[in-house]
Amino acid sequence: MDPVNDLDTELPSHVERALADYLERAGEGIGHVEQFAEPRRALVSFVLGGGKRMRPTFAWWGWRGAGGAPGGDRAEAALYAISALELIQACALIHDDVMDDSHSRRGAPTVHVSFAARHTERGWHGSADRFGLASAVLIGDIALAWADDMFNSAGLPATALSAAQPAWHAMRTEMLAGQYLDMVNQVTADPSPEAAMRVDELKTAAYTVQRPLHLGAALGGAGPELIEALQAFGRDVGIAYQLRDDLLGLYGDPAVTGKPAGDDLREGKRTLLVALGLEHATQQGKDPLASAISDAVTDPEPTDTQIERAVSALDEVGAVDSVERRIGELTGSALAALERADVAEPAATKLAELAHTATSRTF
Structure with a gap:
């Protein structure tokens, strides 16, 4: 062939x-x-x-x-x-x-x-x-x-290379900025869902989906309207992809994901899942569950028992369900943005398939 x-x-x-x-x-x-x-x-x-x-x-x-x-x-x-x-x-x-x-x-x-x-x-x-x-x-x-x-x-061609440079440059900077924000959230112990979402948007959504789409479209000669629509689609798919990754990091099979279960908690990562878990536990008056989650992400060397308690607490207070709902909402808004865009076939169909694959994966 x-x-x-x-x-x-x-x-x-x-x-x-x-x-x-x-x-x-x-x-x-x-x-x-x-x-x-x-x-x-x-x-x-x-x-x-x-x-x-x-x-x-x-x-x-x-x-x-x-x-x-x-x-x-x-x-x-x-x-x-x-x-x-x-x-x-x-x-x-x-x-x-x-x-x-x-x-x-x-x-x-x-x-x-x-x-x-x-x-x-x-x-x-x-x-x-x-x-x-x-x-x-x-x-x-x-x-x-x-x-x-x-x-x-x-x-x-020189024209395509020039058109793609803004996406290429922005993607690298956004990736590094997102990584820095991720570290800052850990050391400041920022518990807010908004802080977690900022990291997801820059560290993952921008350079995993949004900017690659921007880059490819620019190489293909796309105009501003198509690029804007693809970026809207890519932002929401990218965030949903990261939220799925957060869930898999705690509830996925390490043999499939390739990383030990609970690594995000051991590393003190302030994911949206953790932020919502703390918020829900506090609102529900379940202080022991809030402590279980907090201890797992603030202890420099949490034990396996601490990790297991935190994983159970996140599920019990409804944080897992909340993240699943957000994944569904983001996937829906991404697909709506794609439908509004003038994307040539077979790309439109393929991008819709990729959105579902990225946000419902098990690996």
């Missing part, structure tokens, strides 16, 4: 192809530096080792929705450009694992943990943990730099 003409039906495999092709050539200029081989291999393994490829998928369908056709050199250039989003995602995940002190990702040791282990195994000088953390920071930085390189060398 022509490797370009089946892009609509086999997009993830084509994203893998584009990434593998680019990563094989990336960093050639310093290939003679022997010590750089290990971090390079680690990044390549991380990028190609899994992931749902959601960001390129939404970007592709934004491009198709603006009239992009899945054949020819322009489609291949669009593919390479949107595949660069996976390198931004790699940067975000590697750094996120450092900030959250997470030990596993996709069922394997996180980058900082694996590099600390290398240090220990080889009997190197200094702190193994500090070496692991520093290595992960730098490897994440390499991913971000290579994302720019891959995007700008994708072979896009």
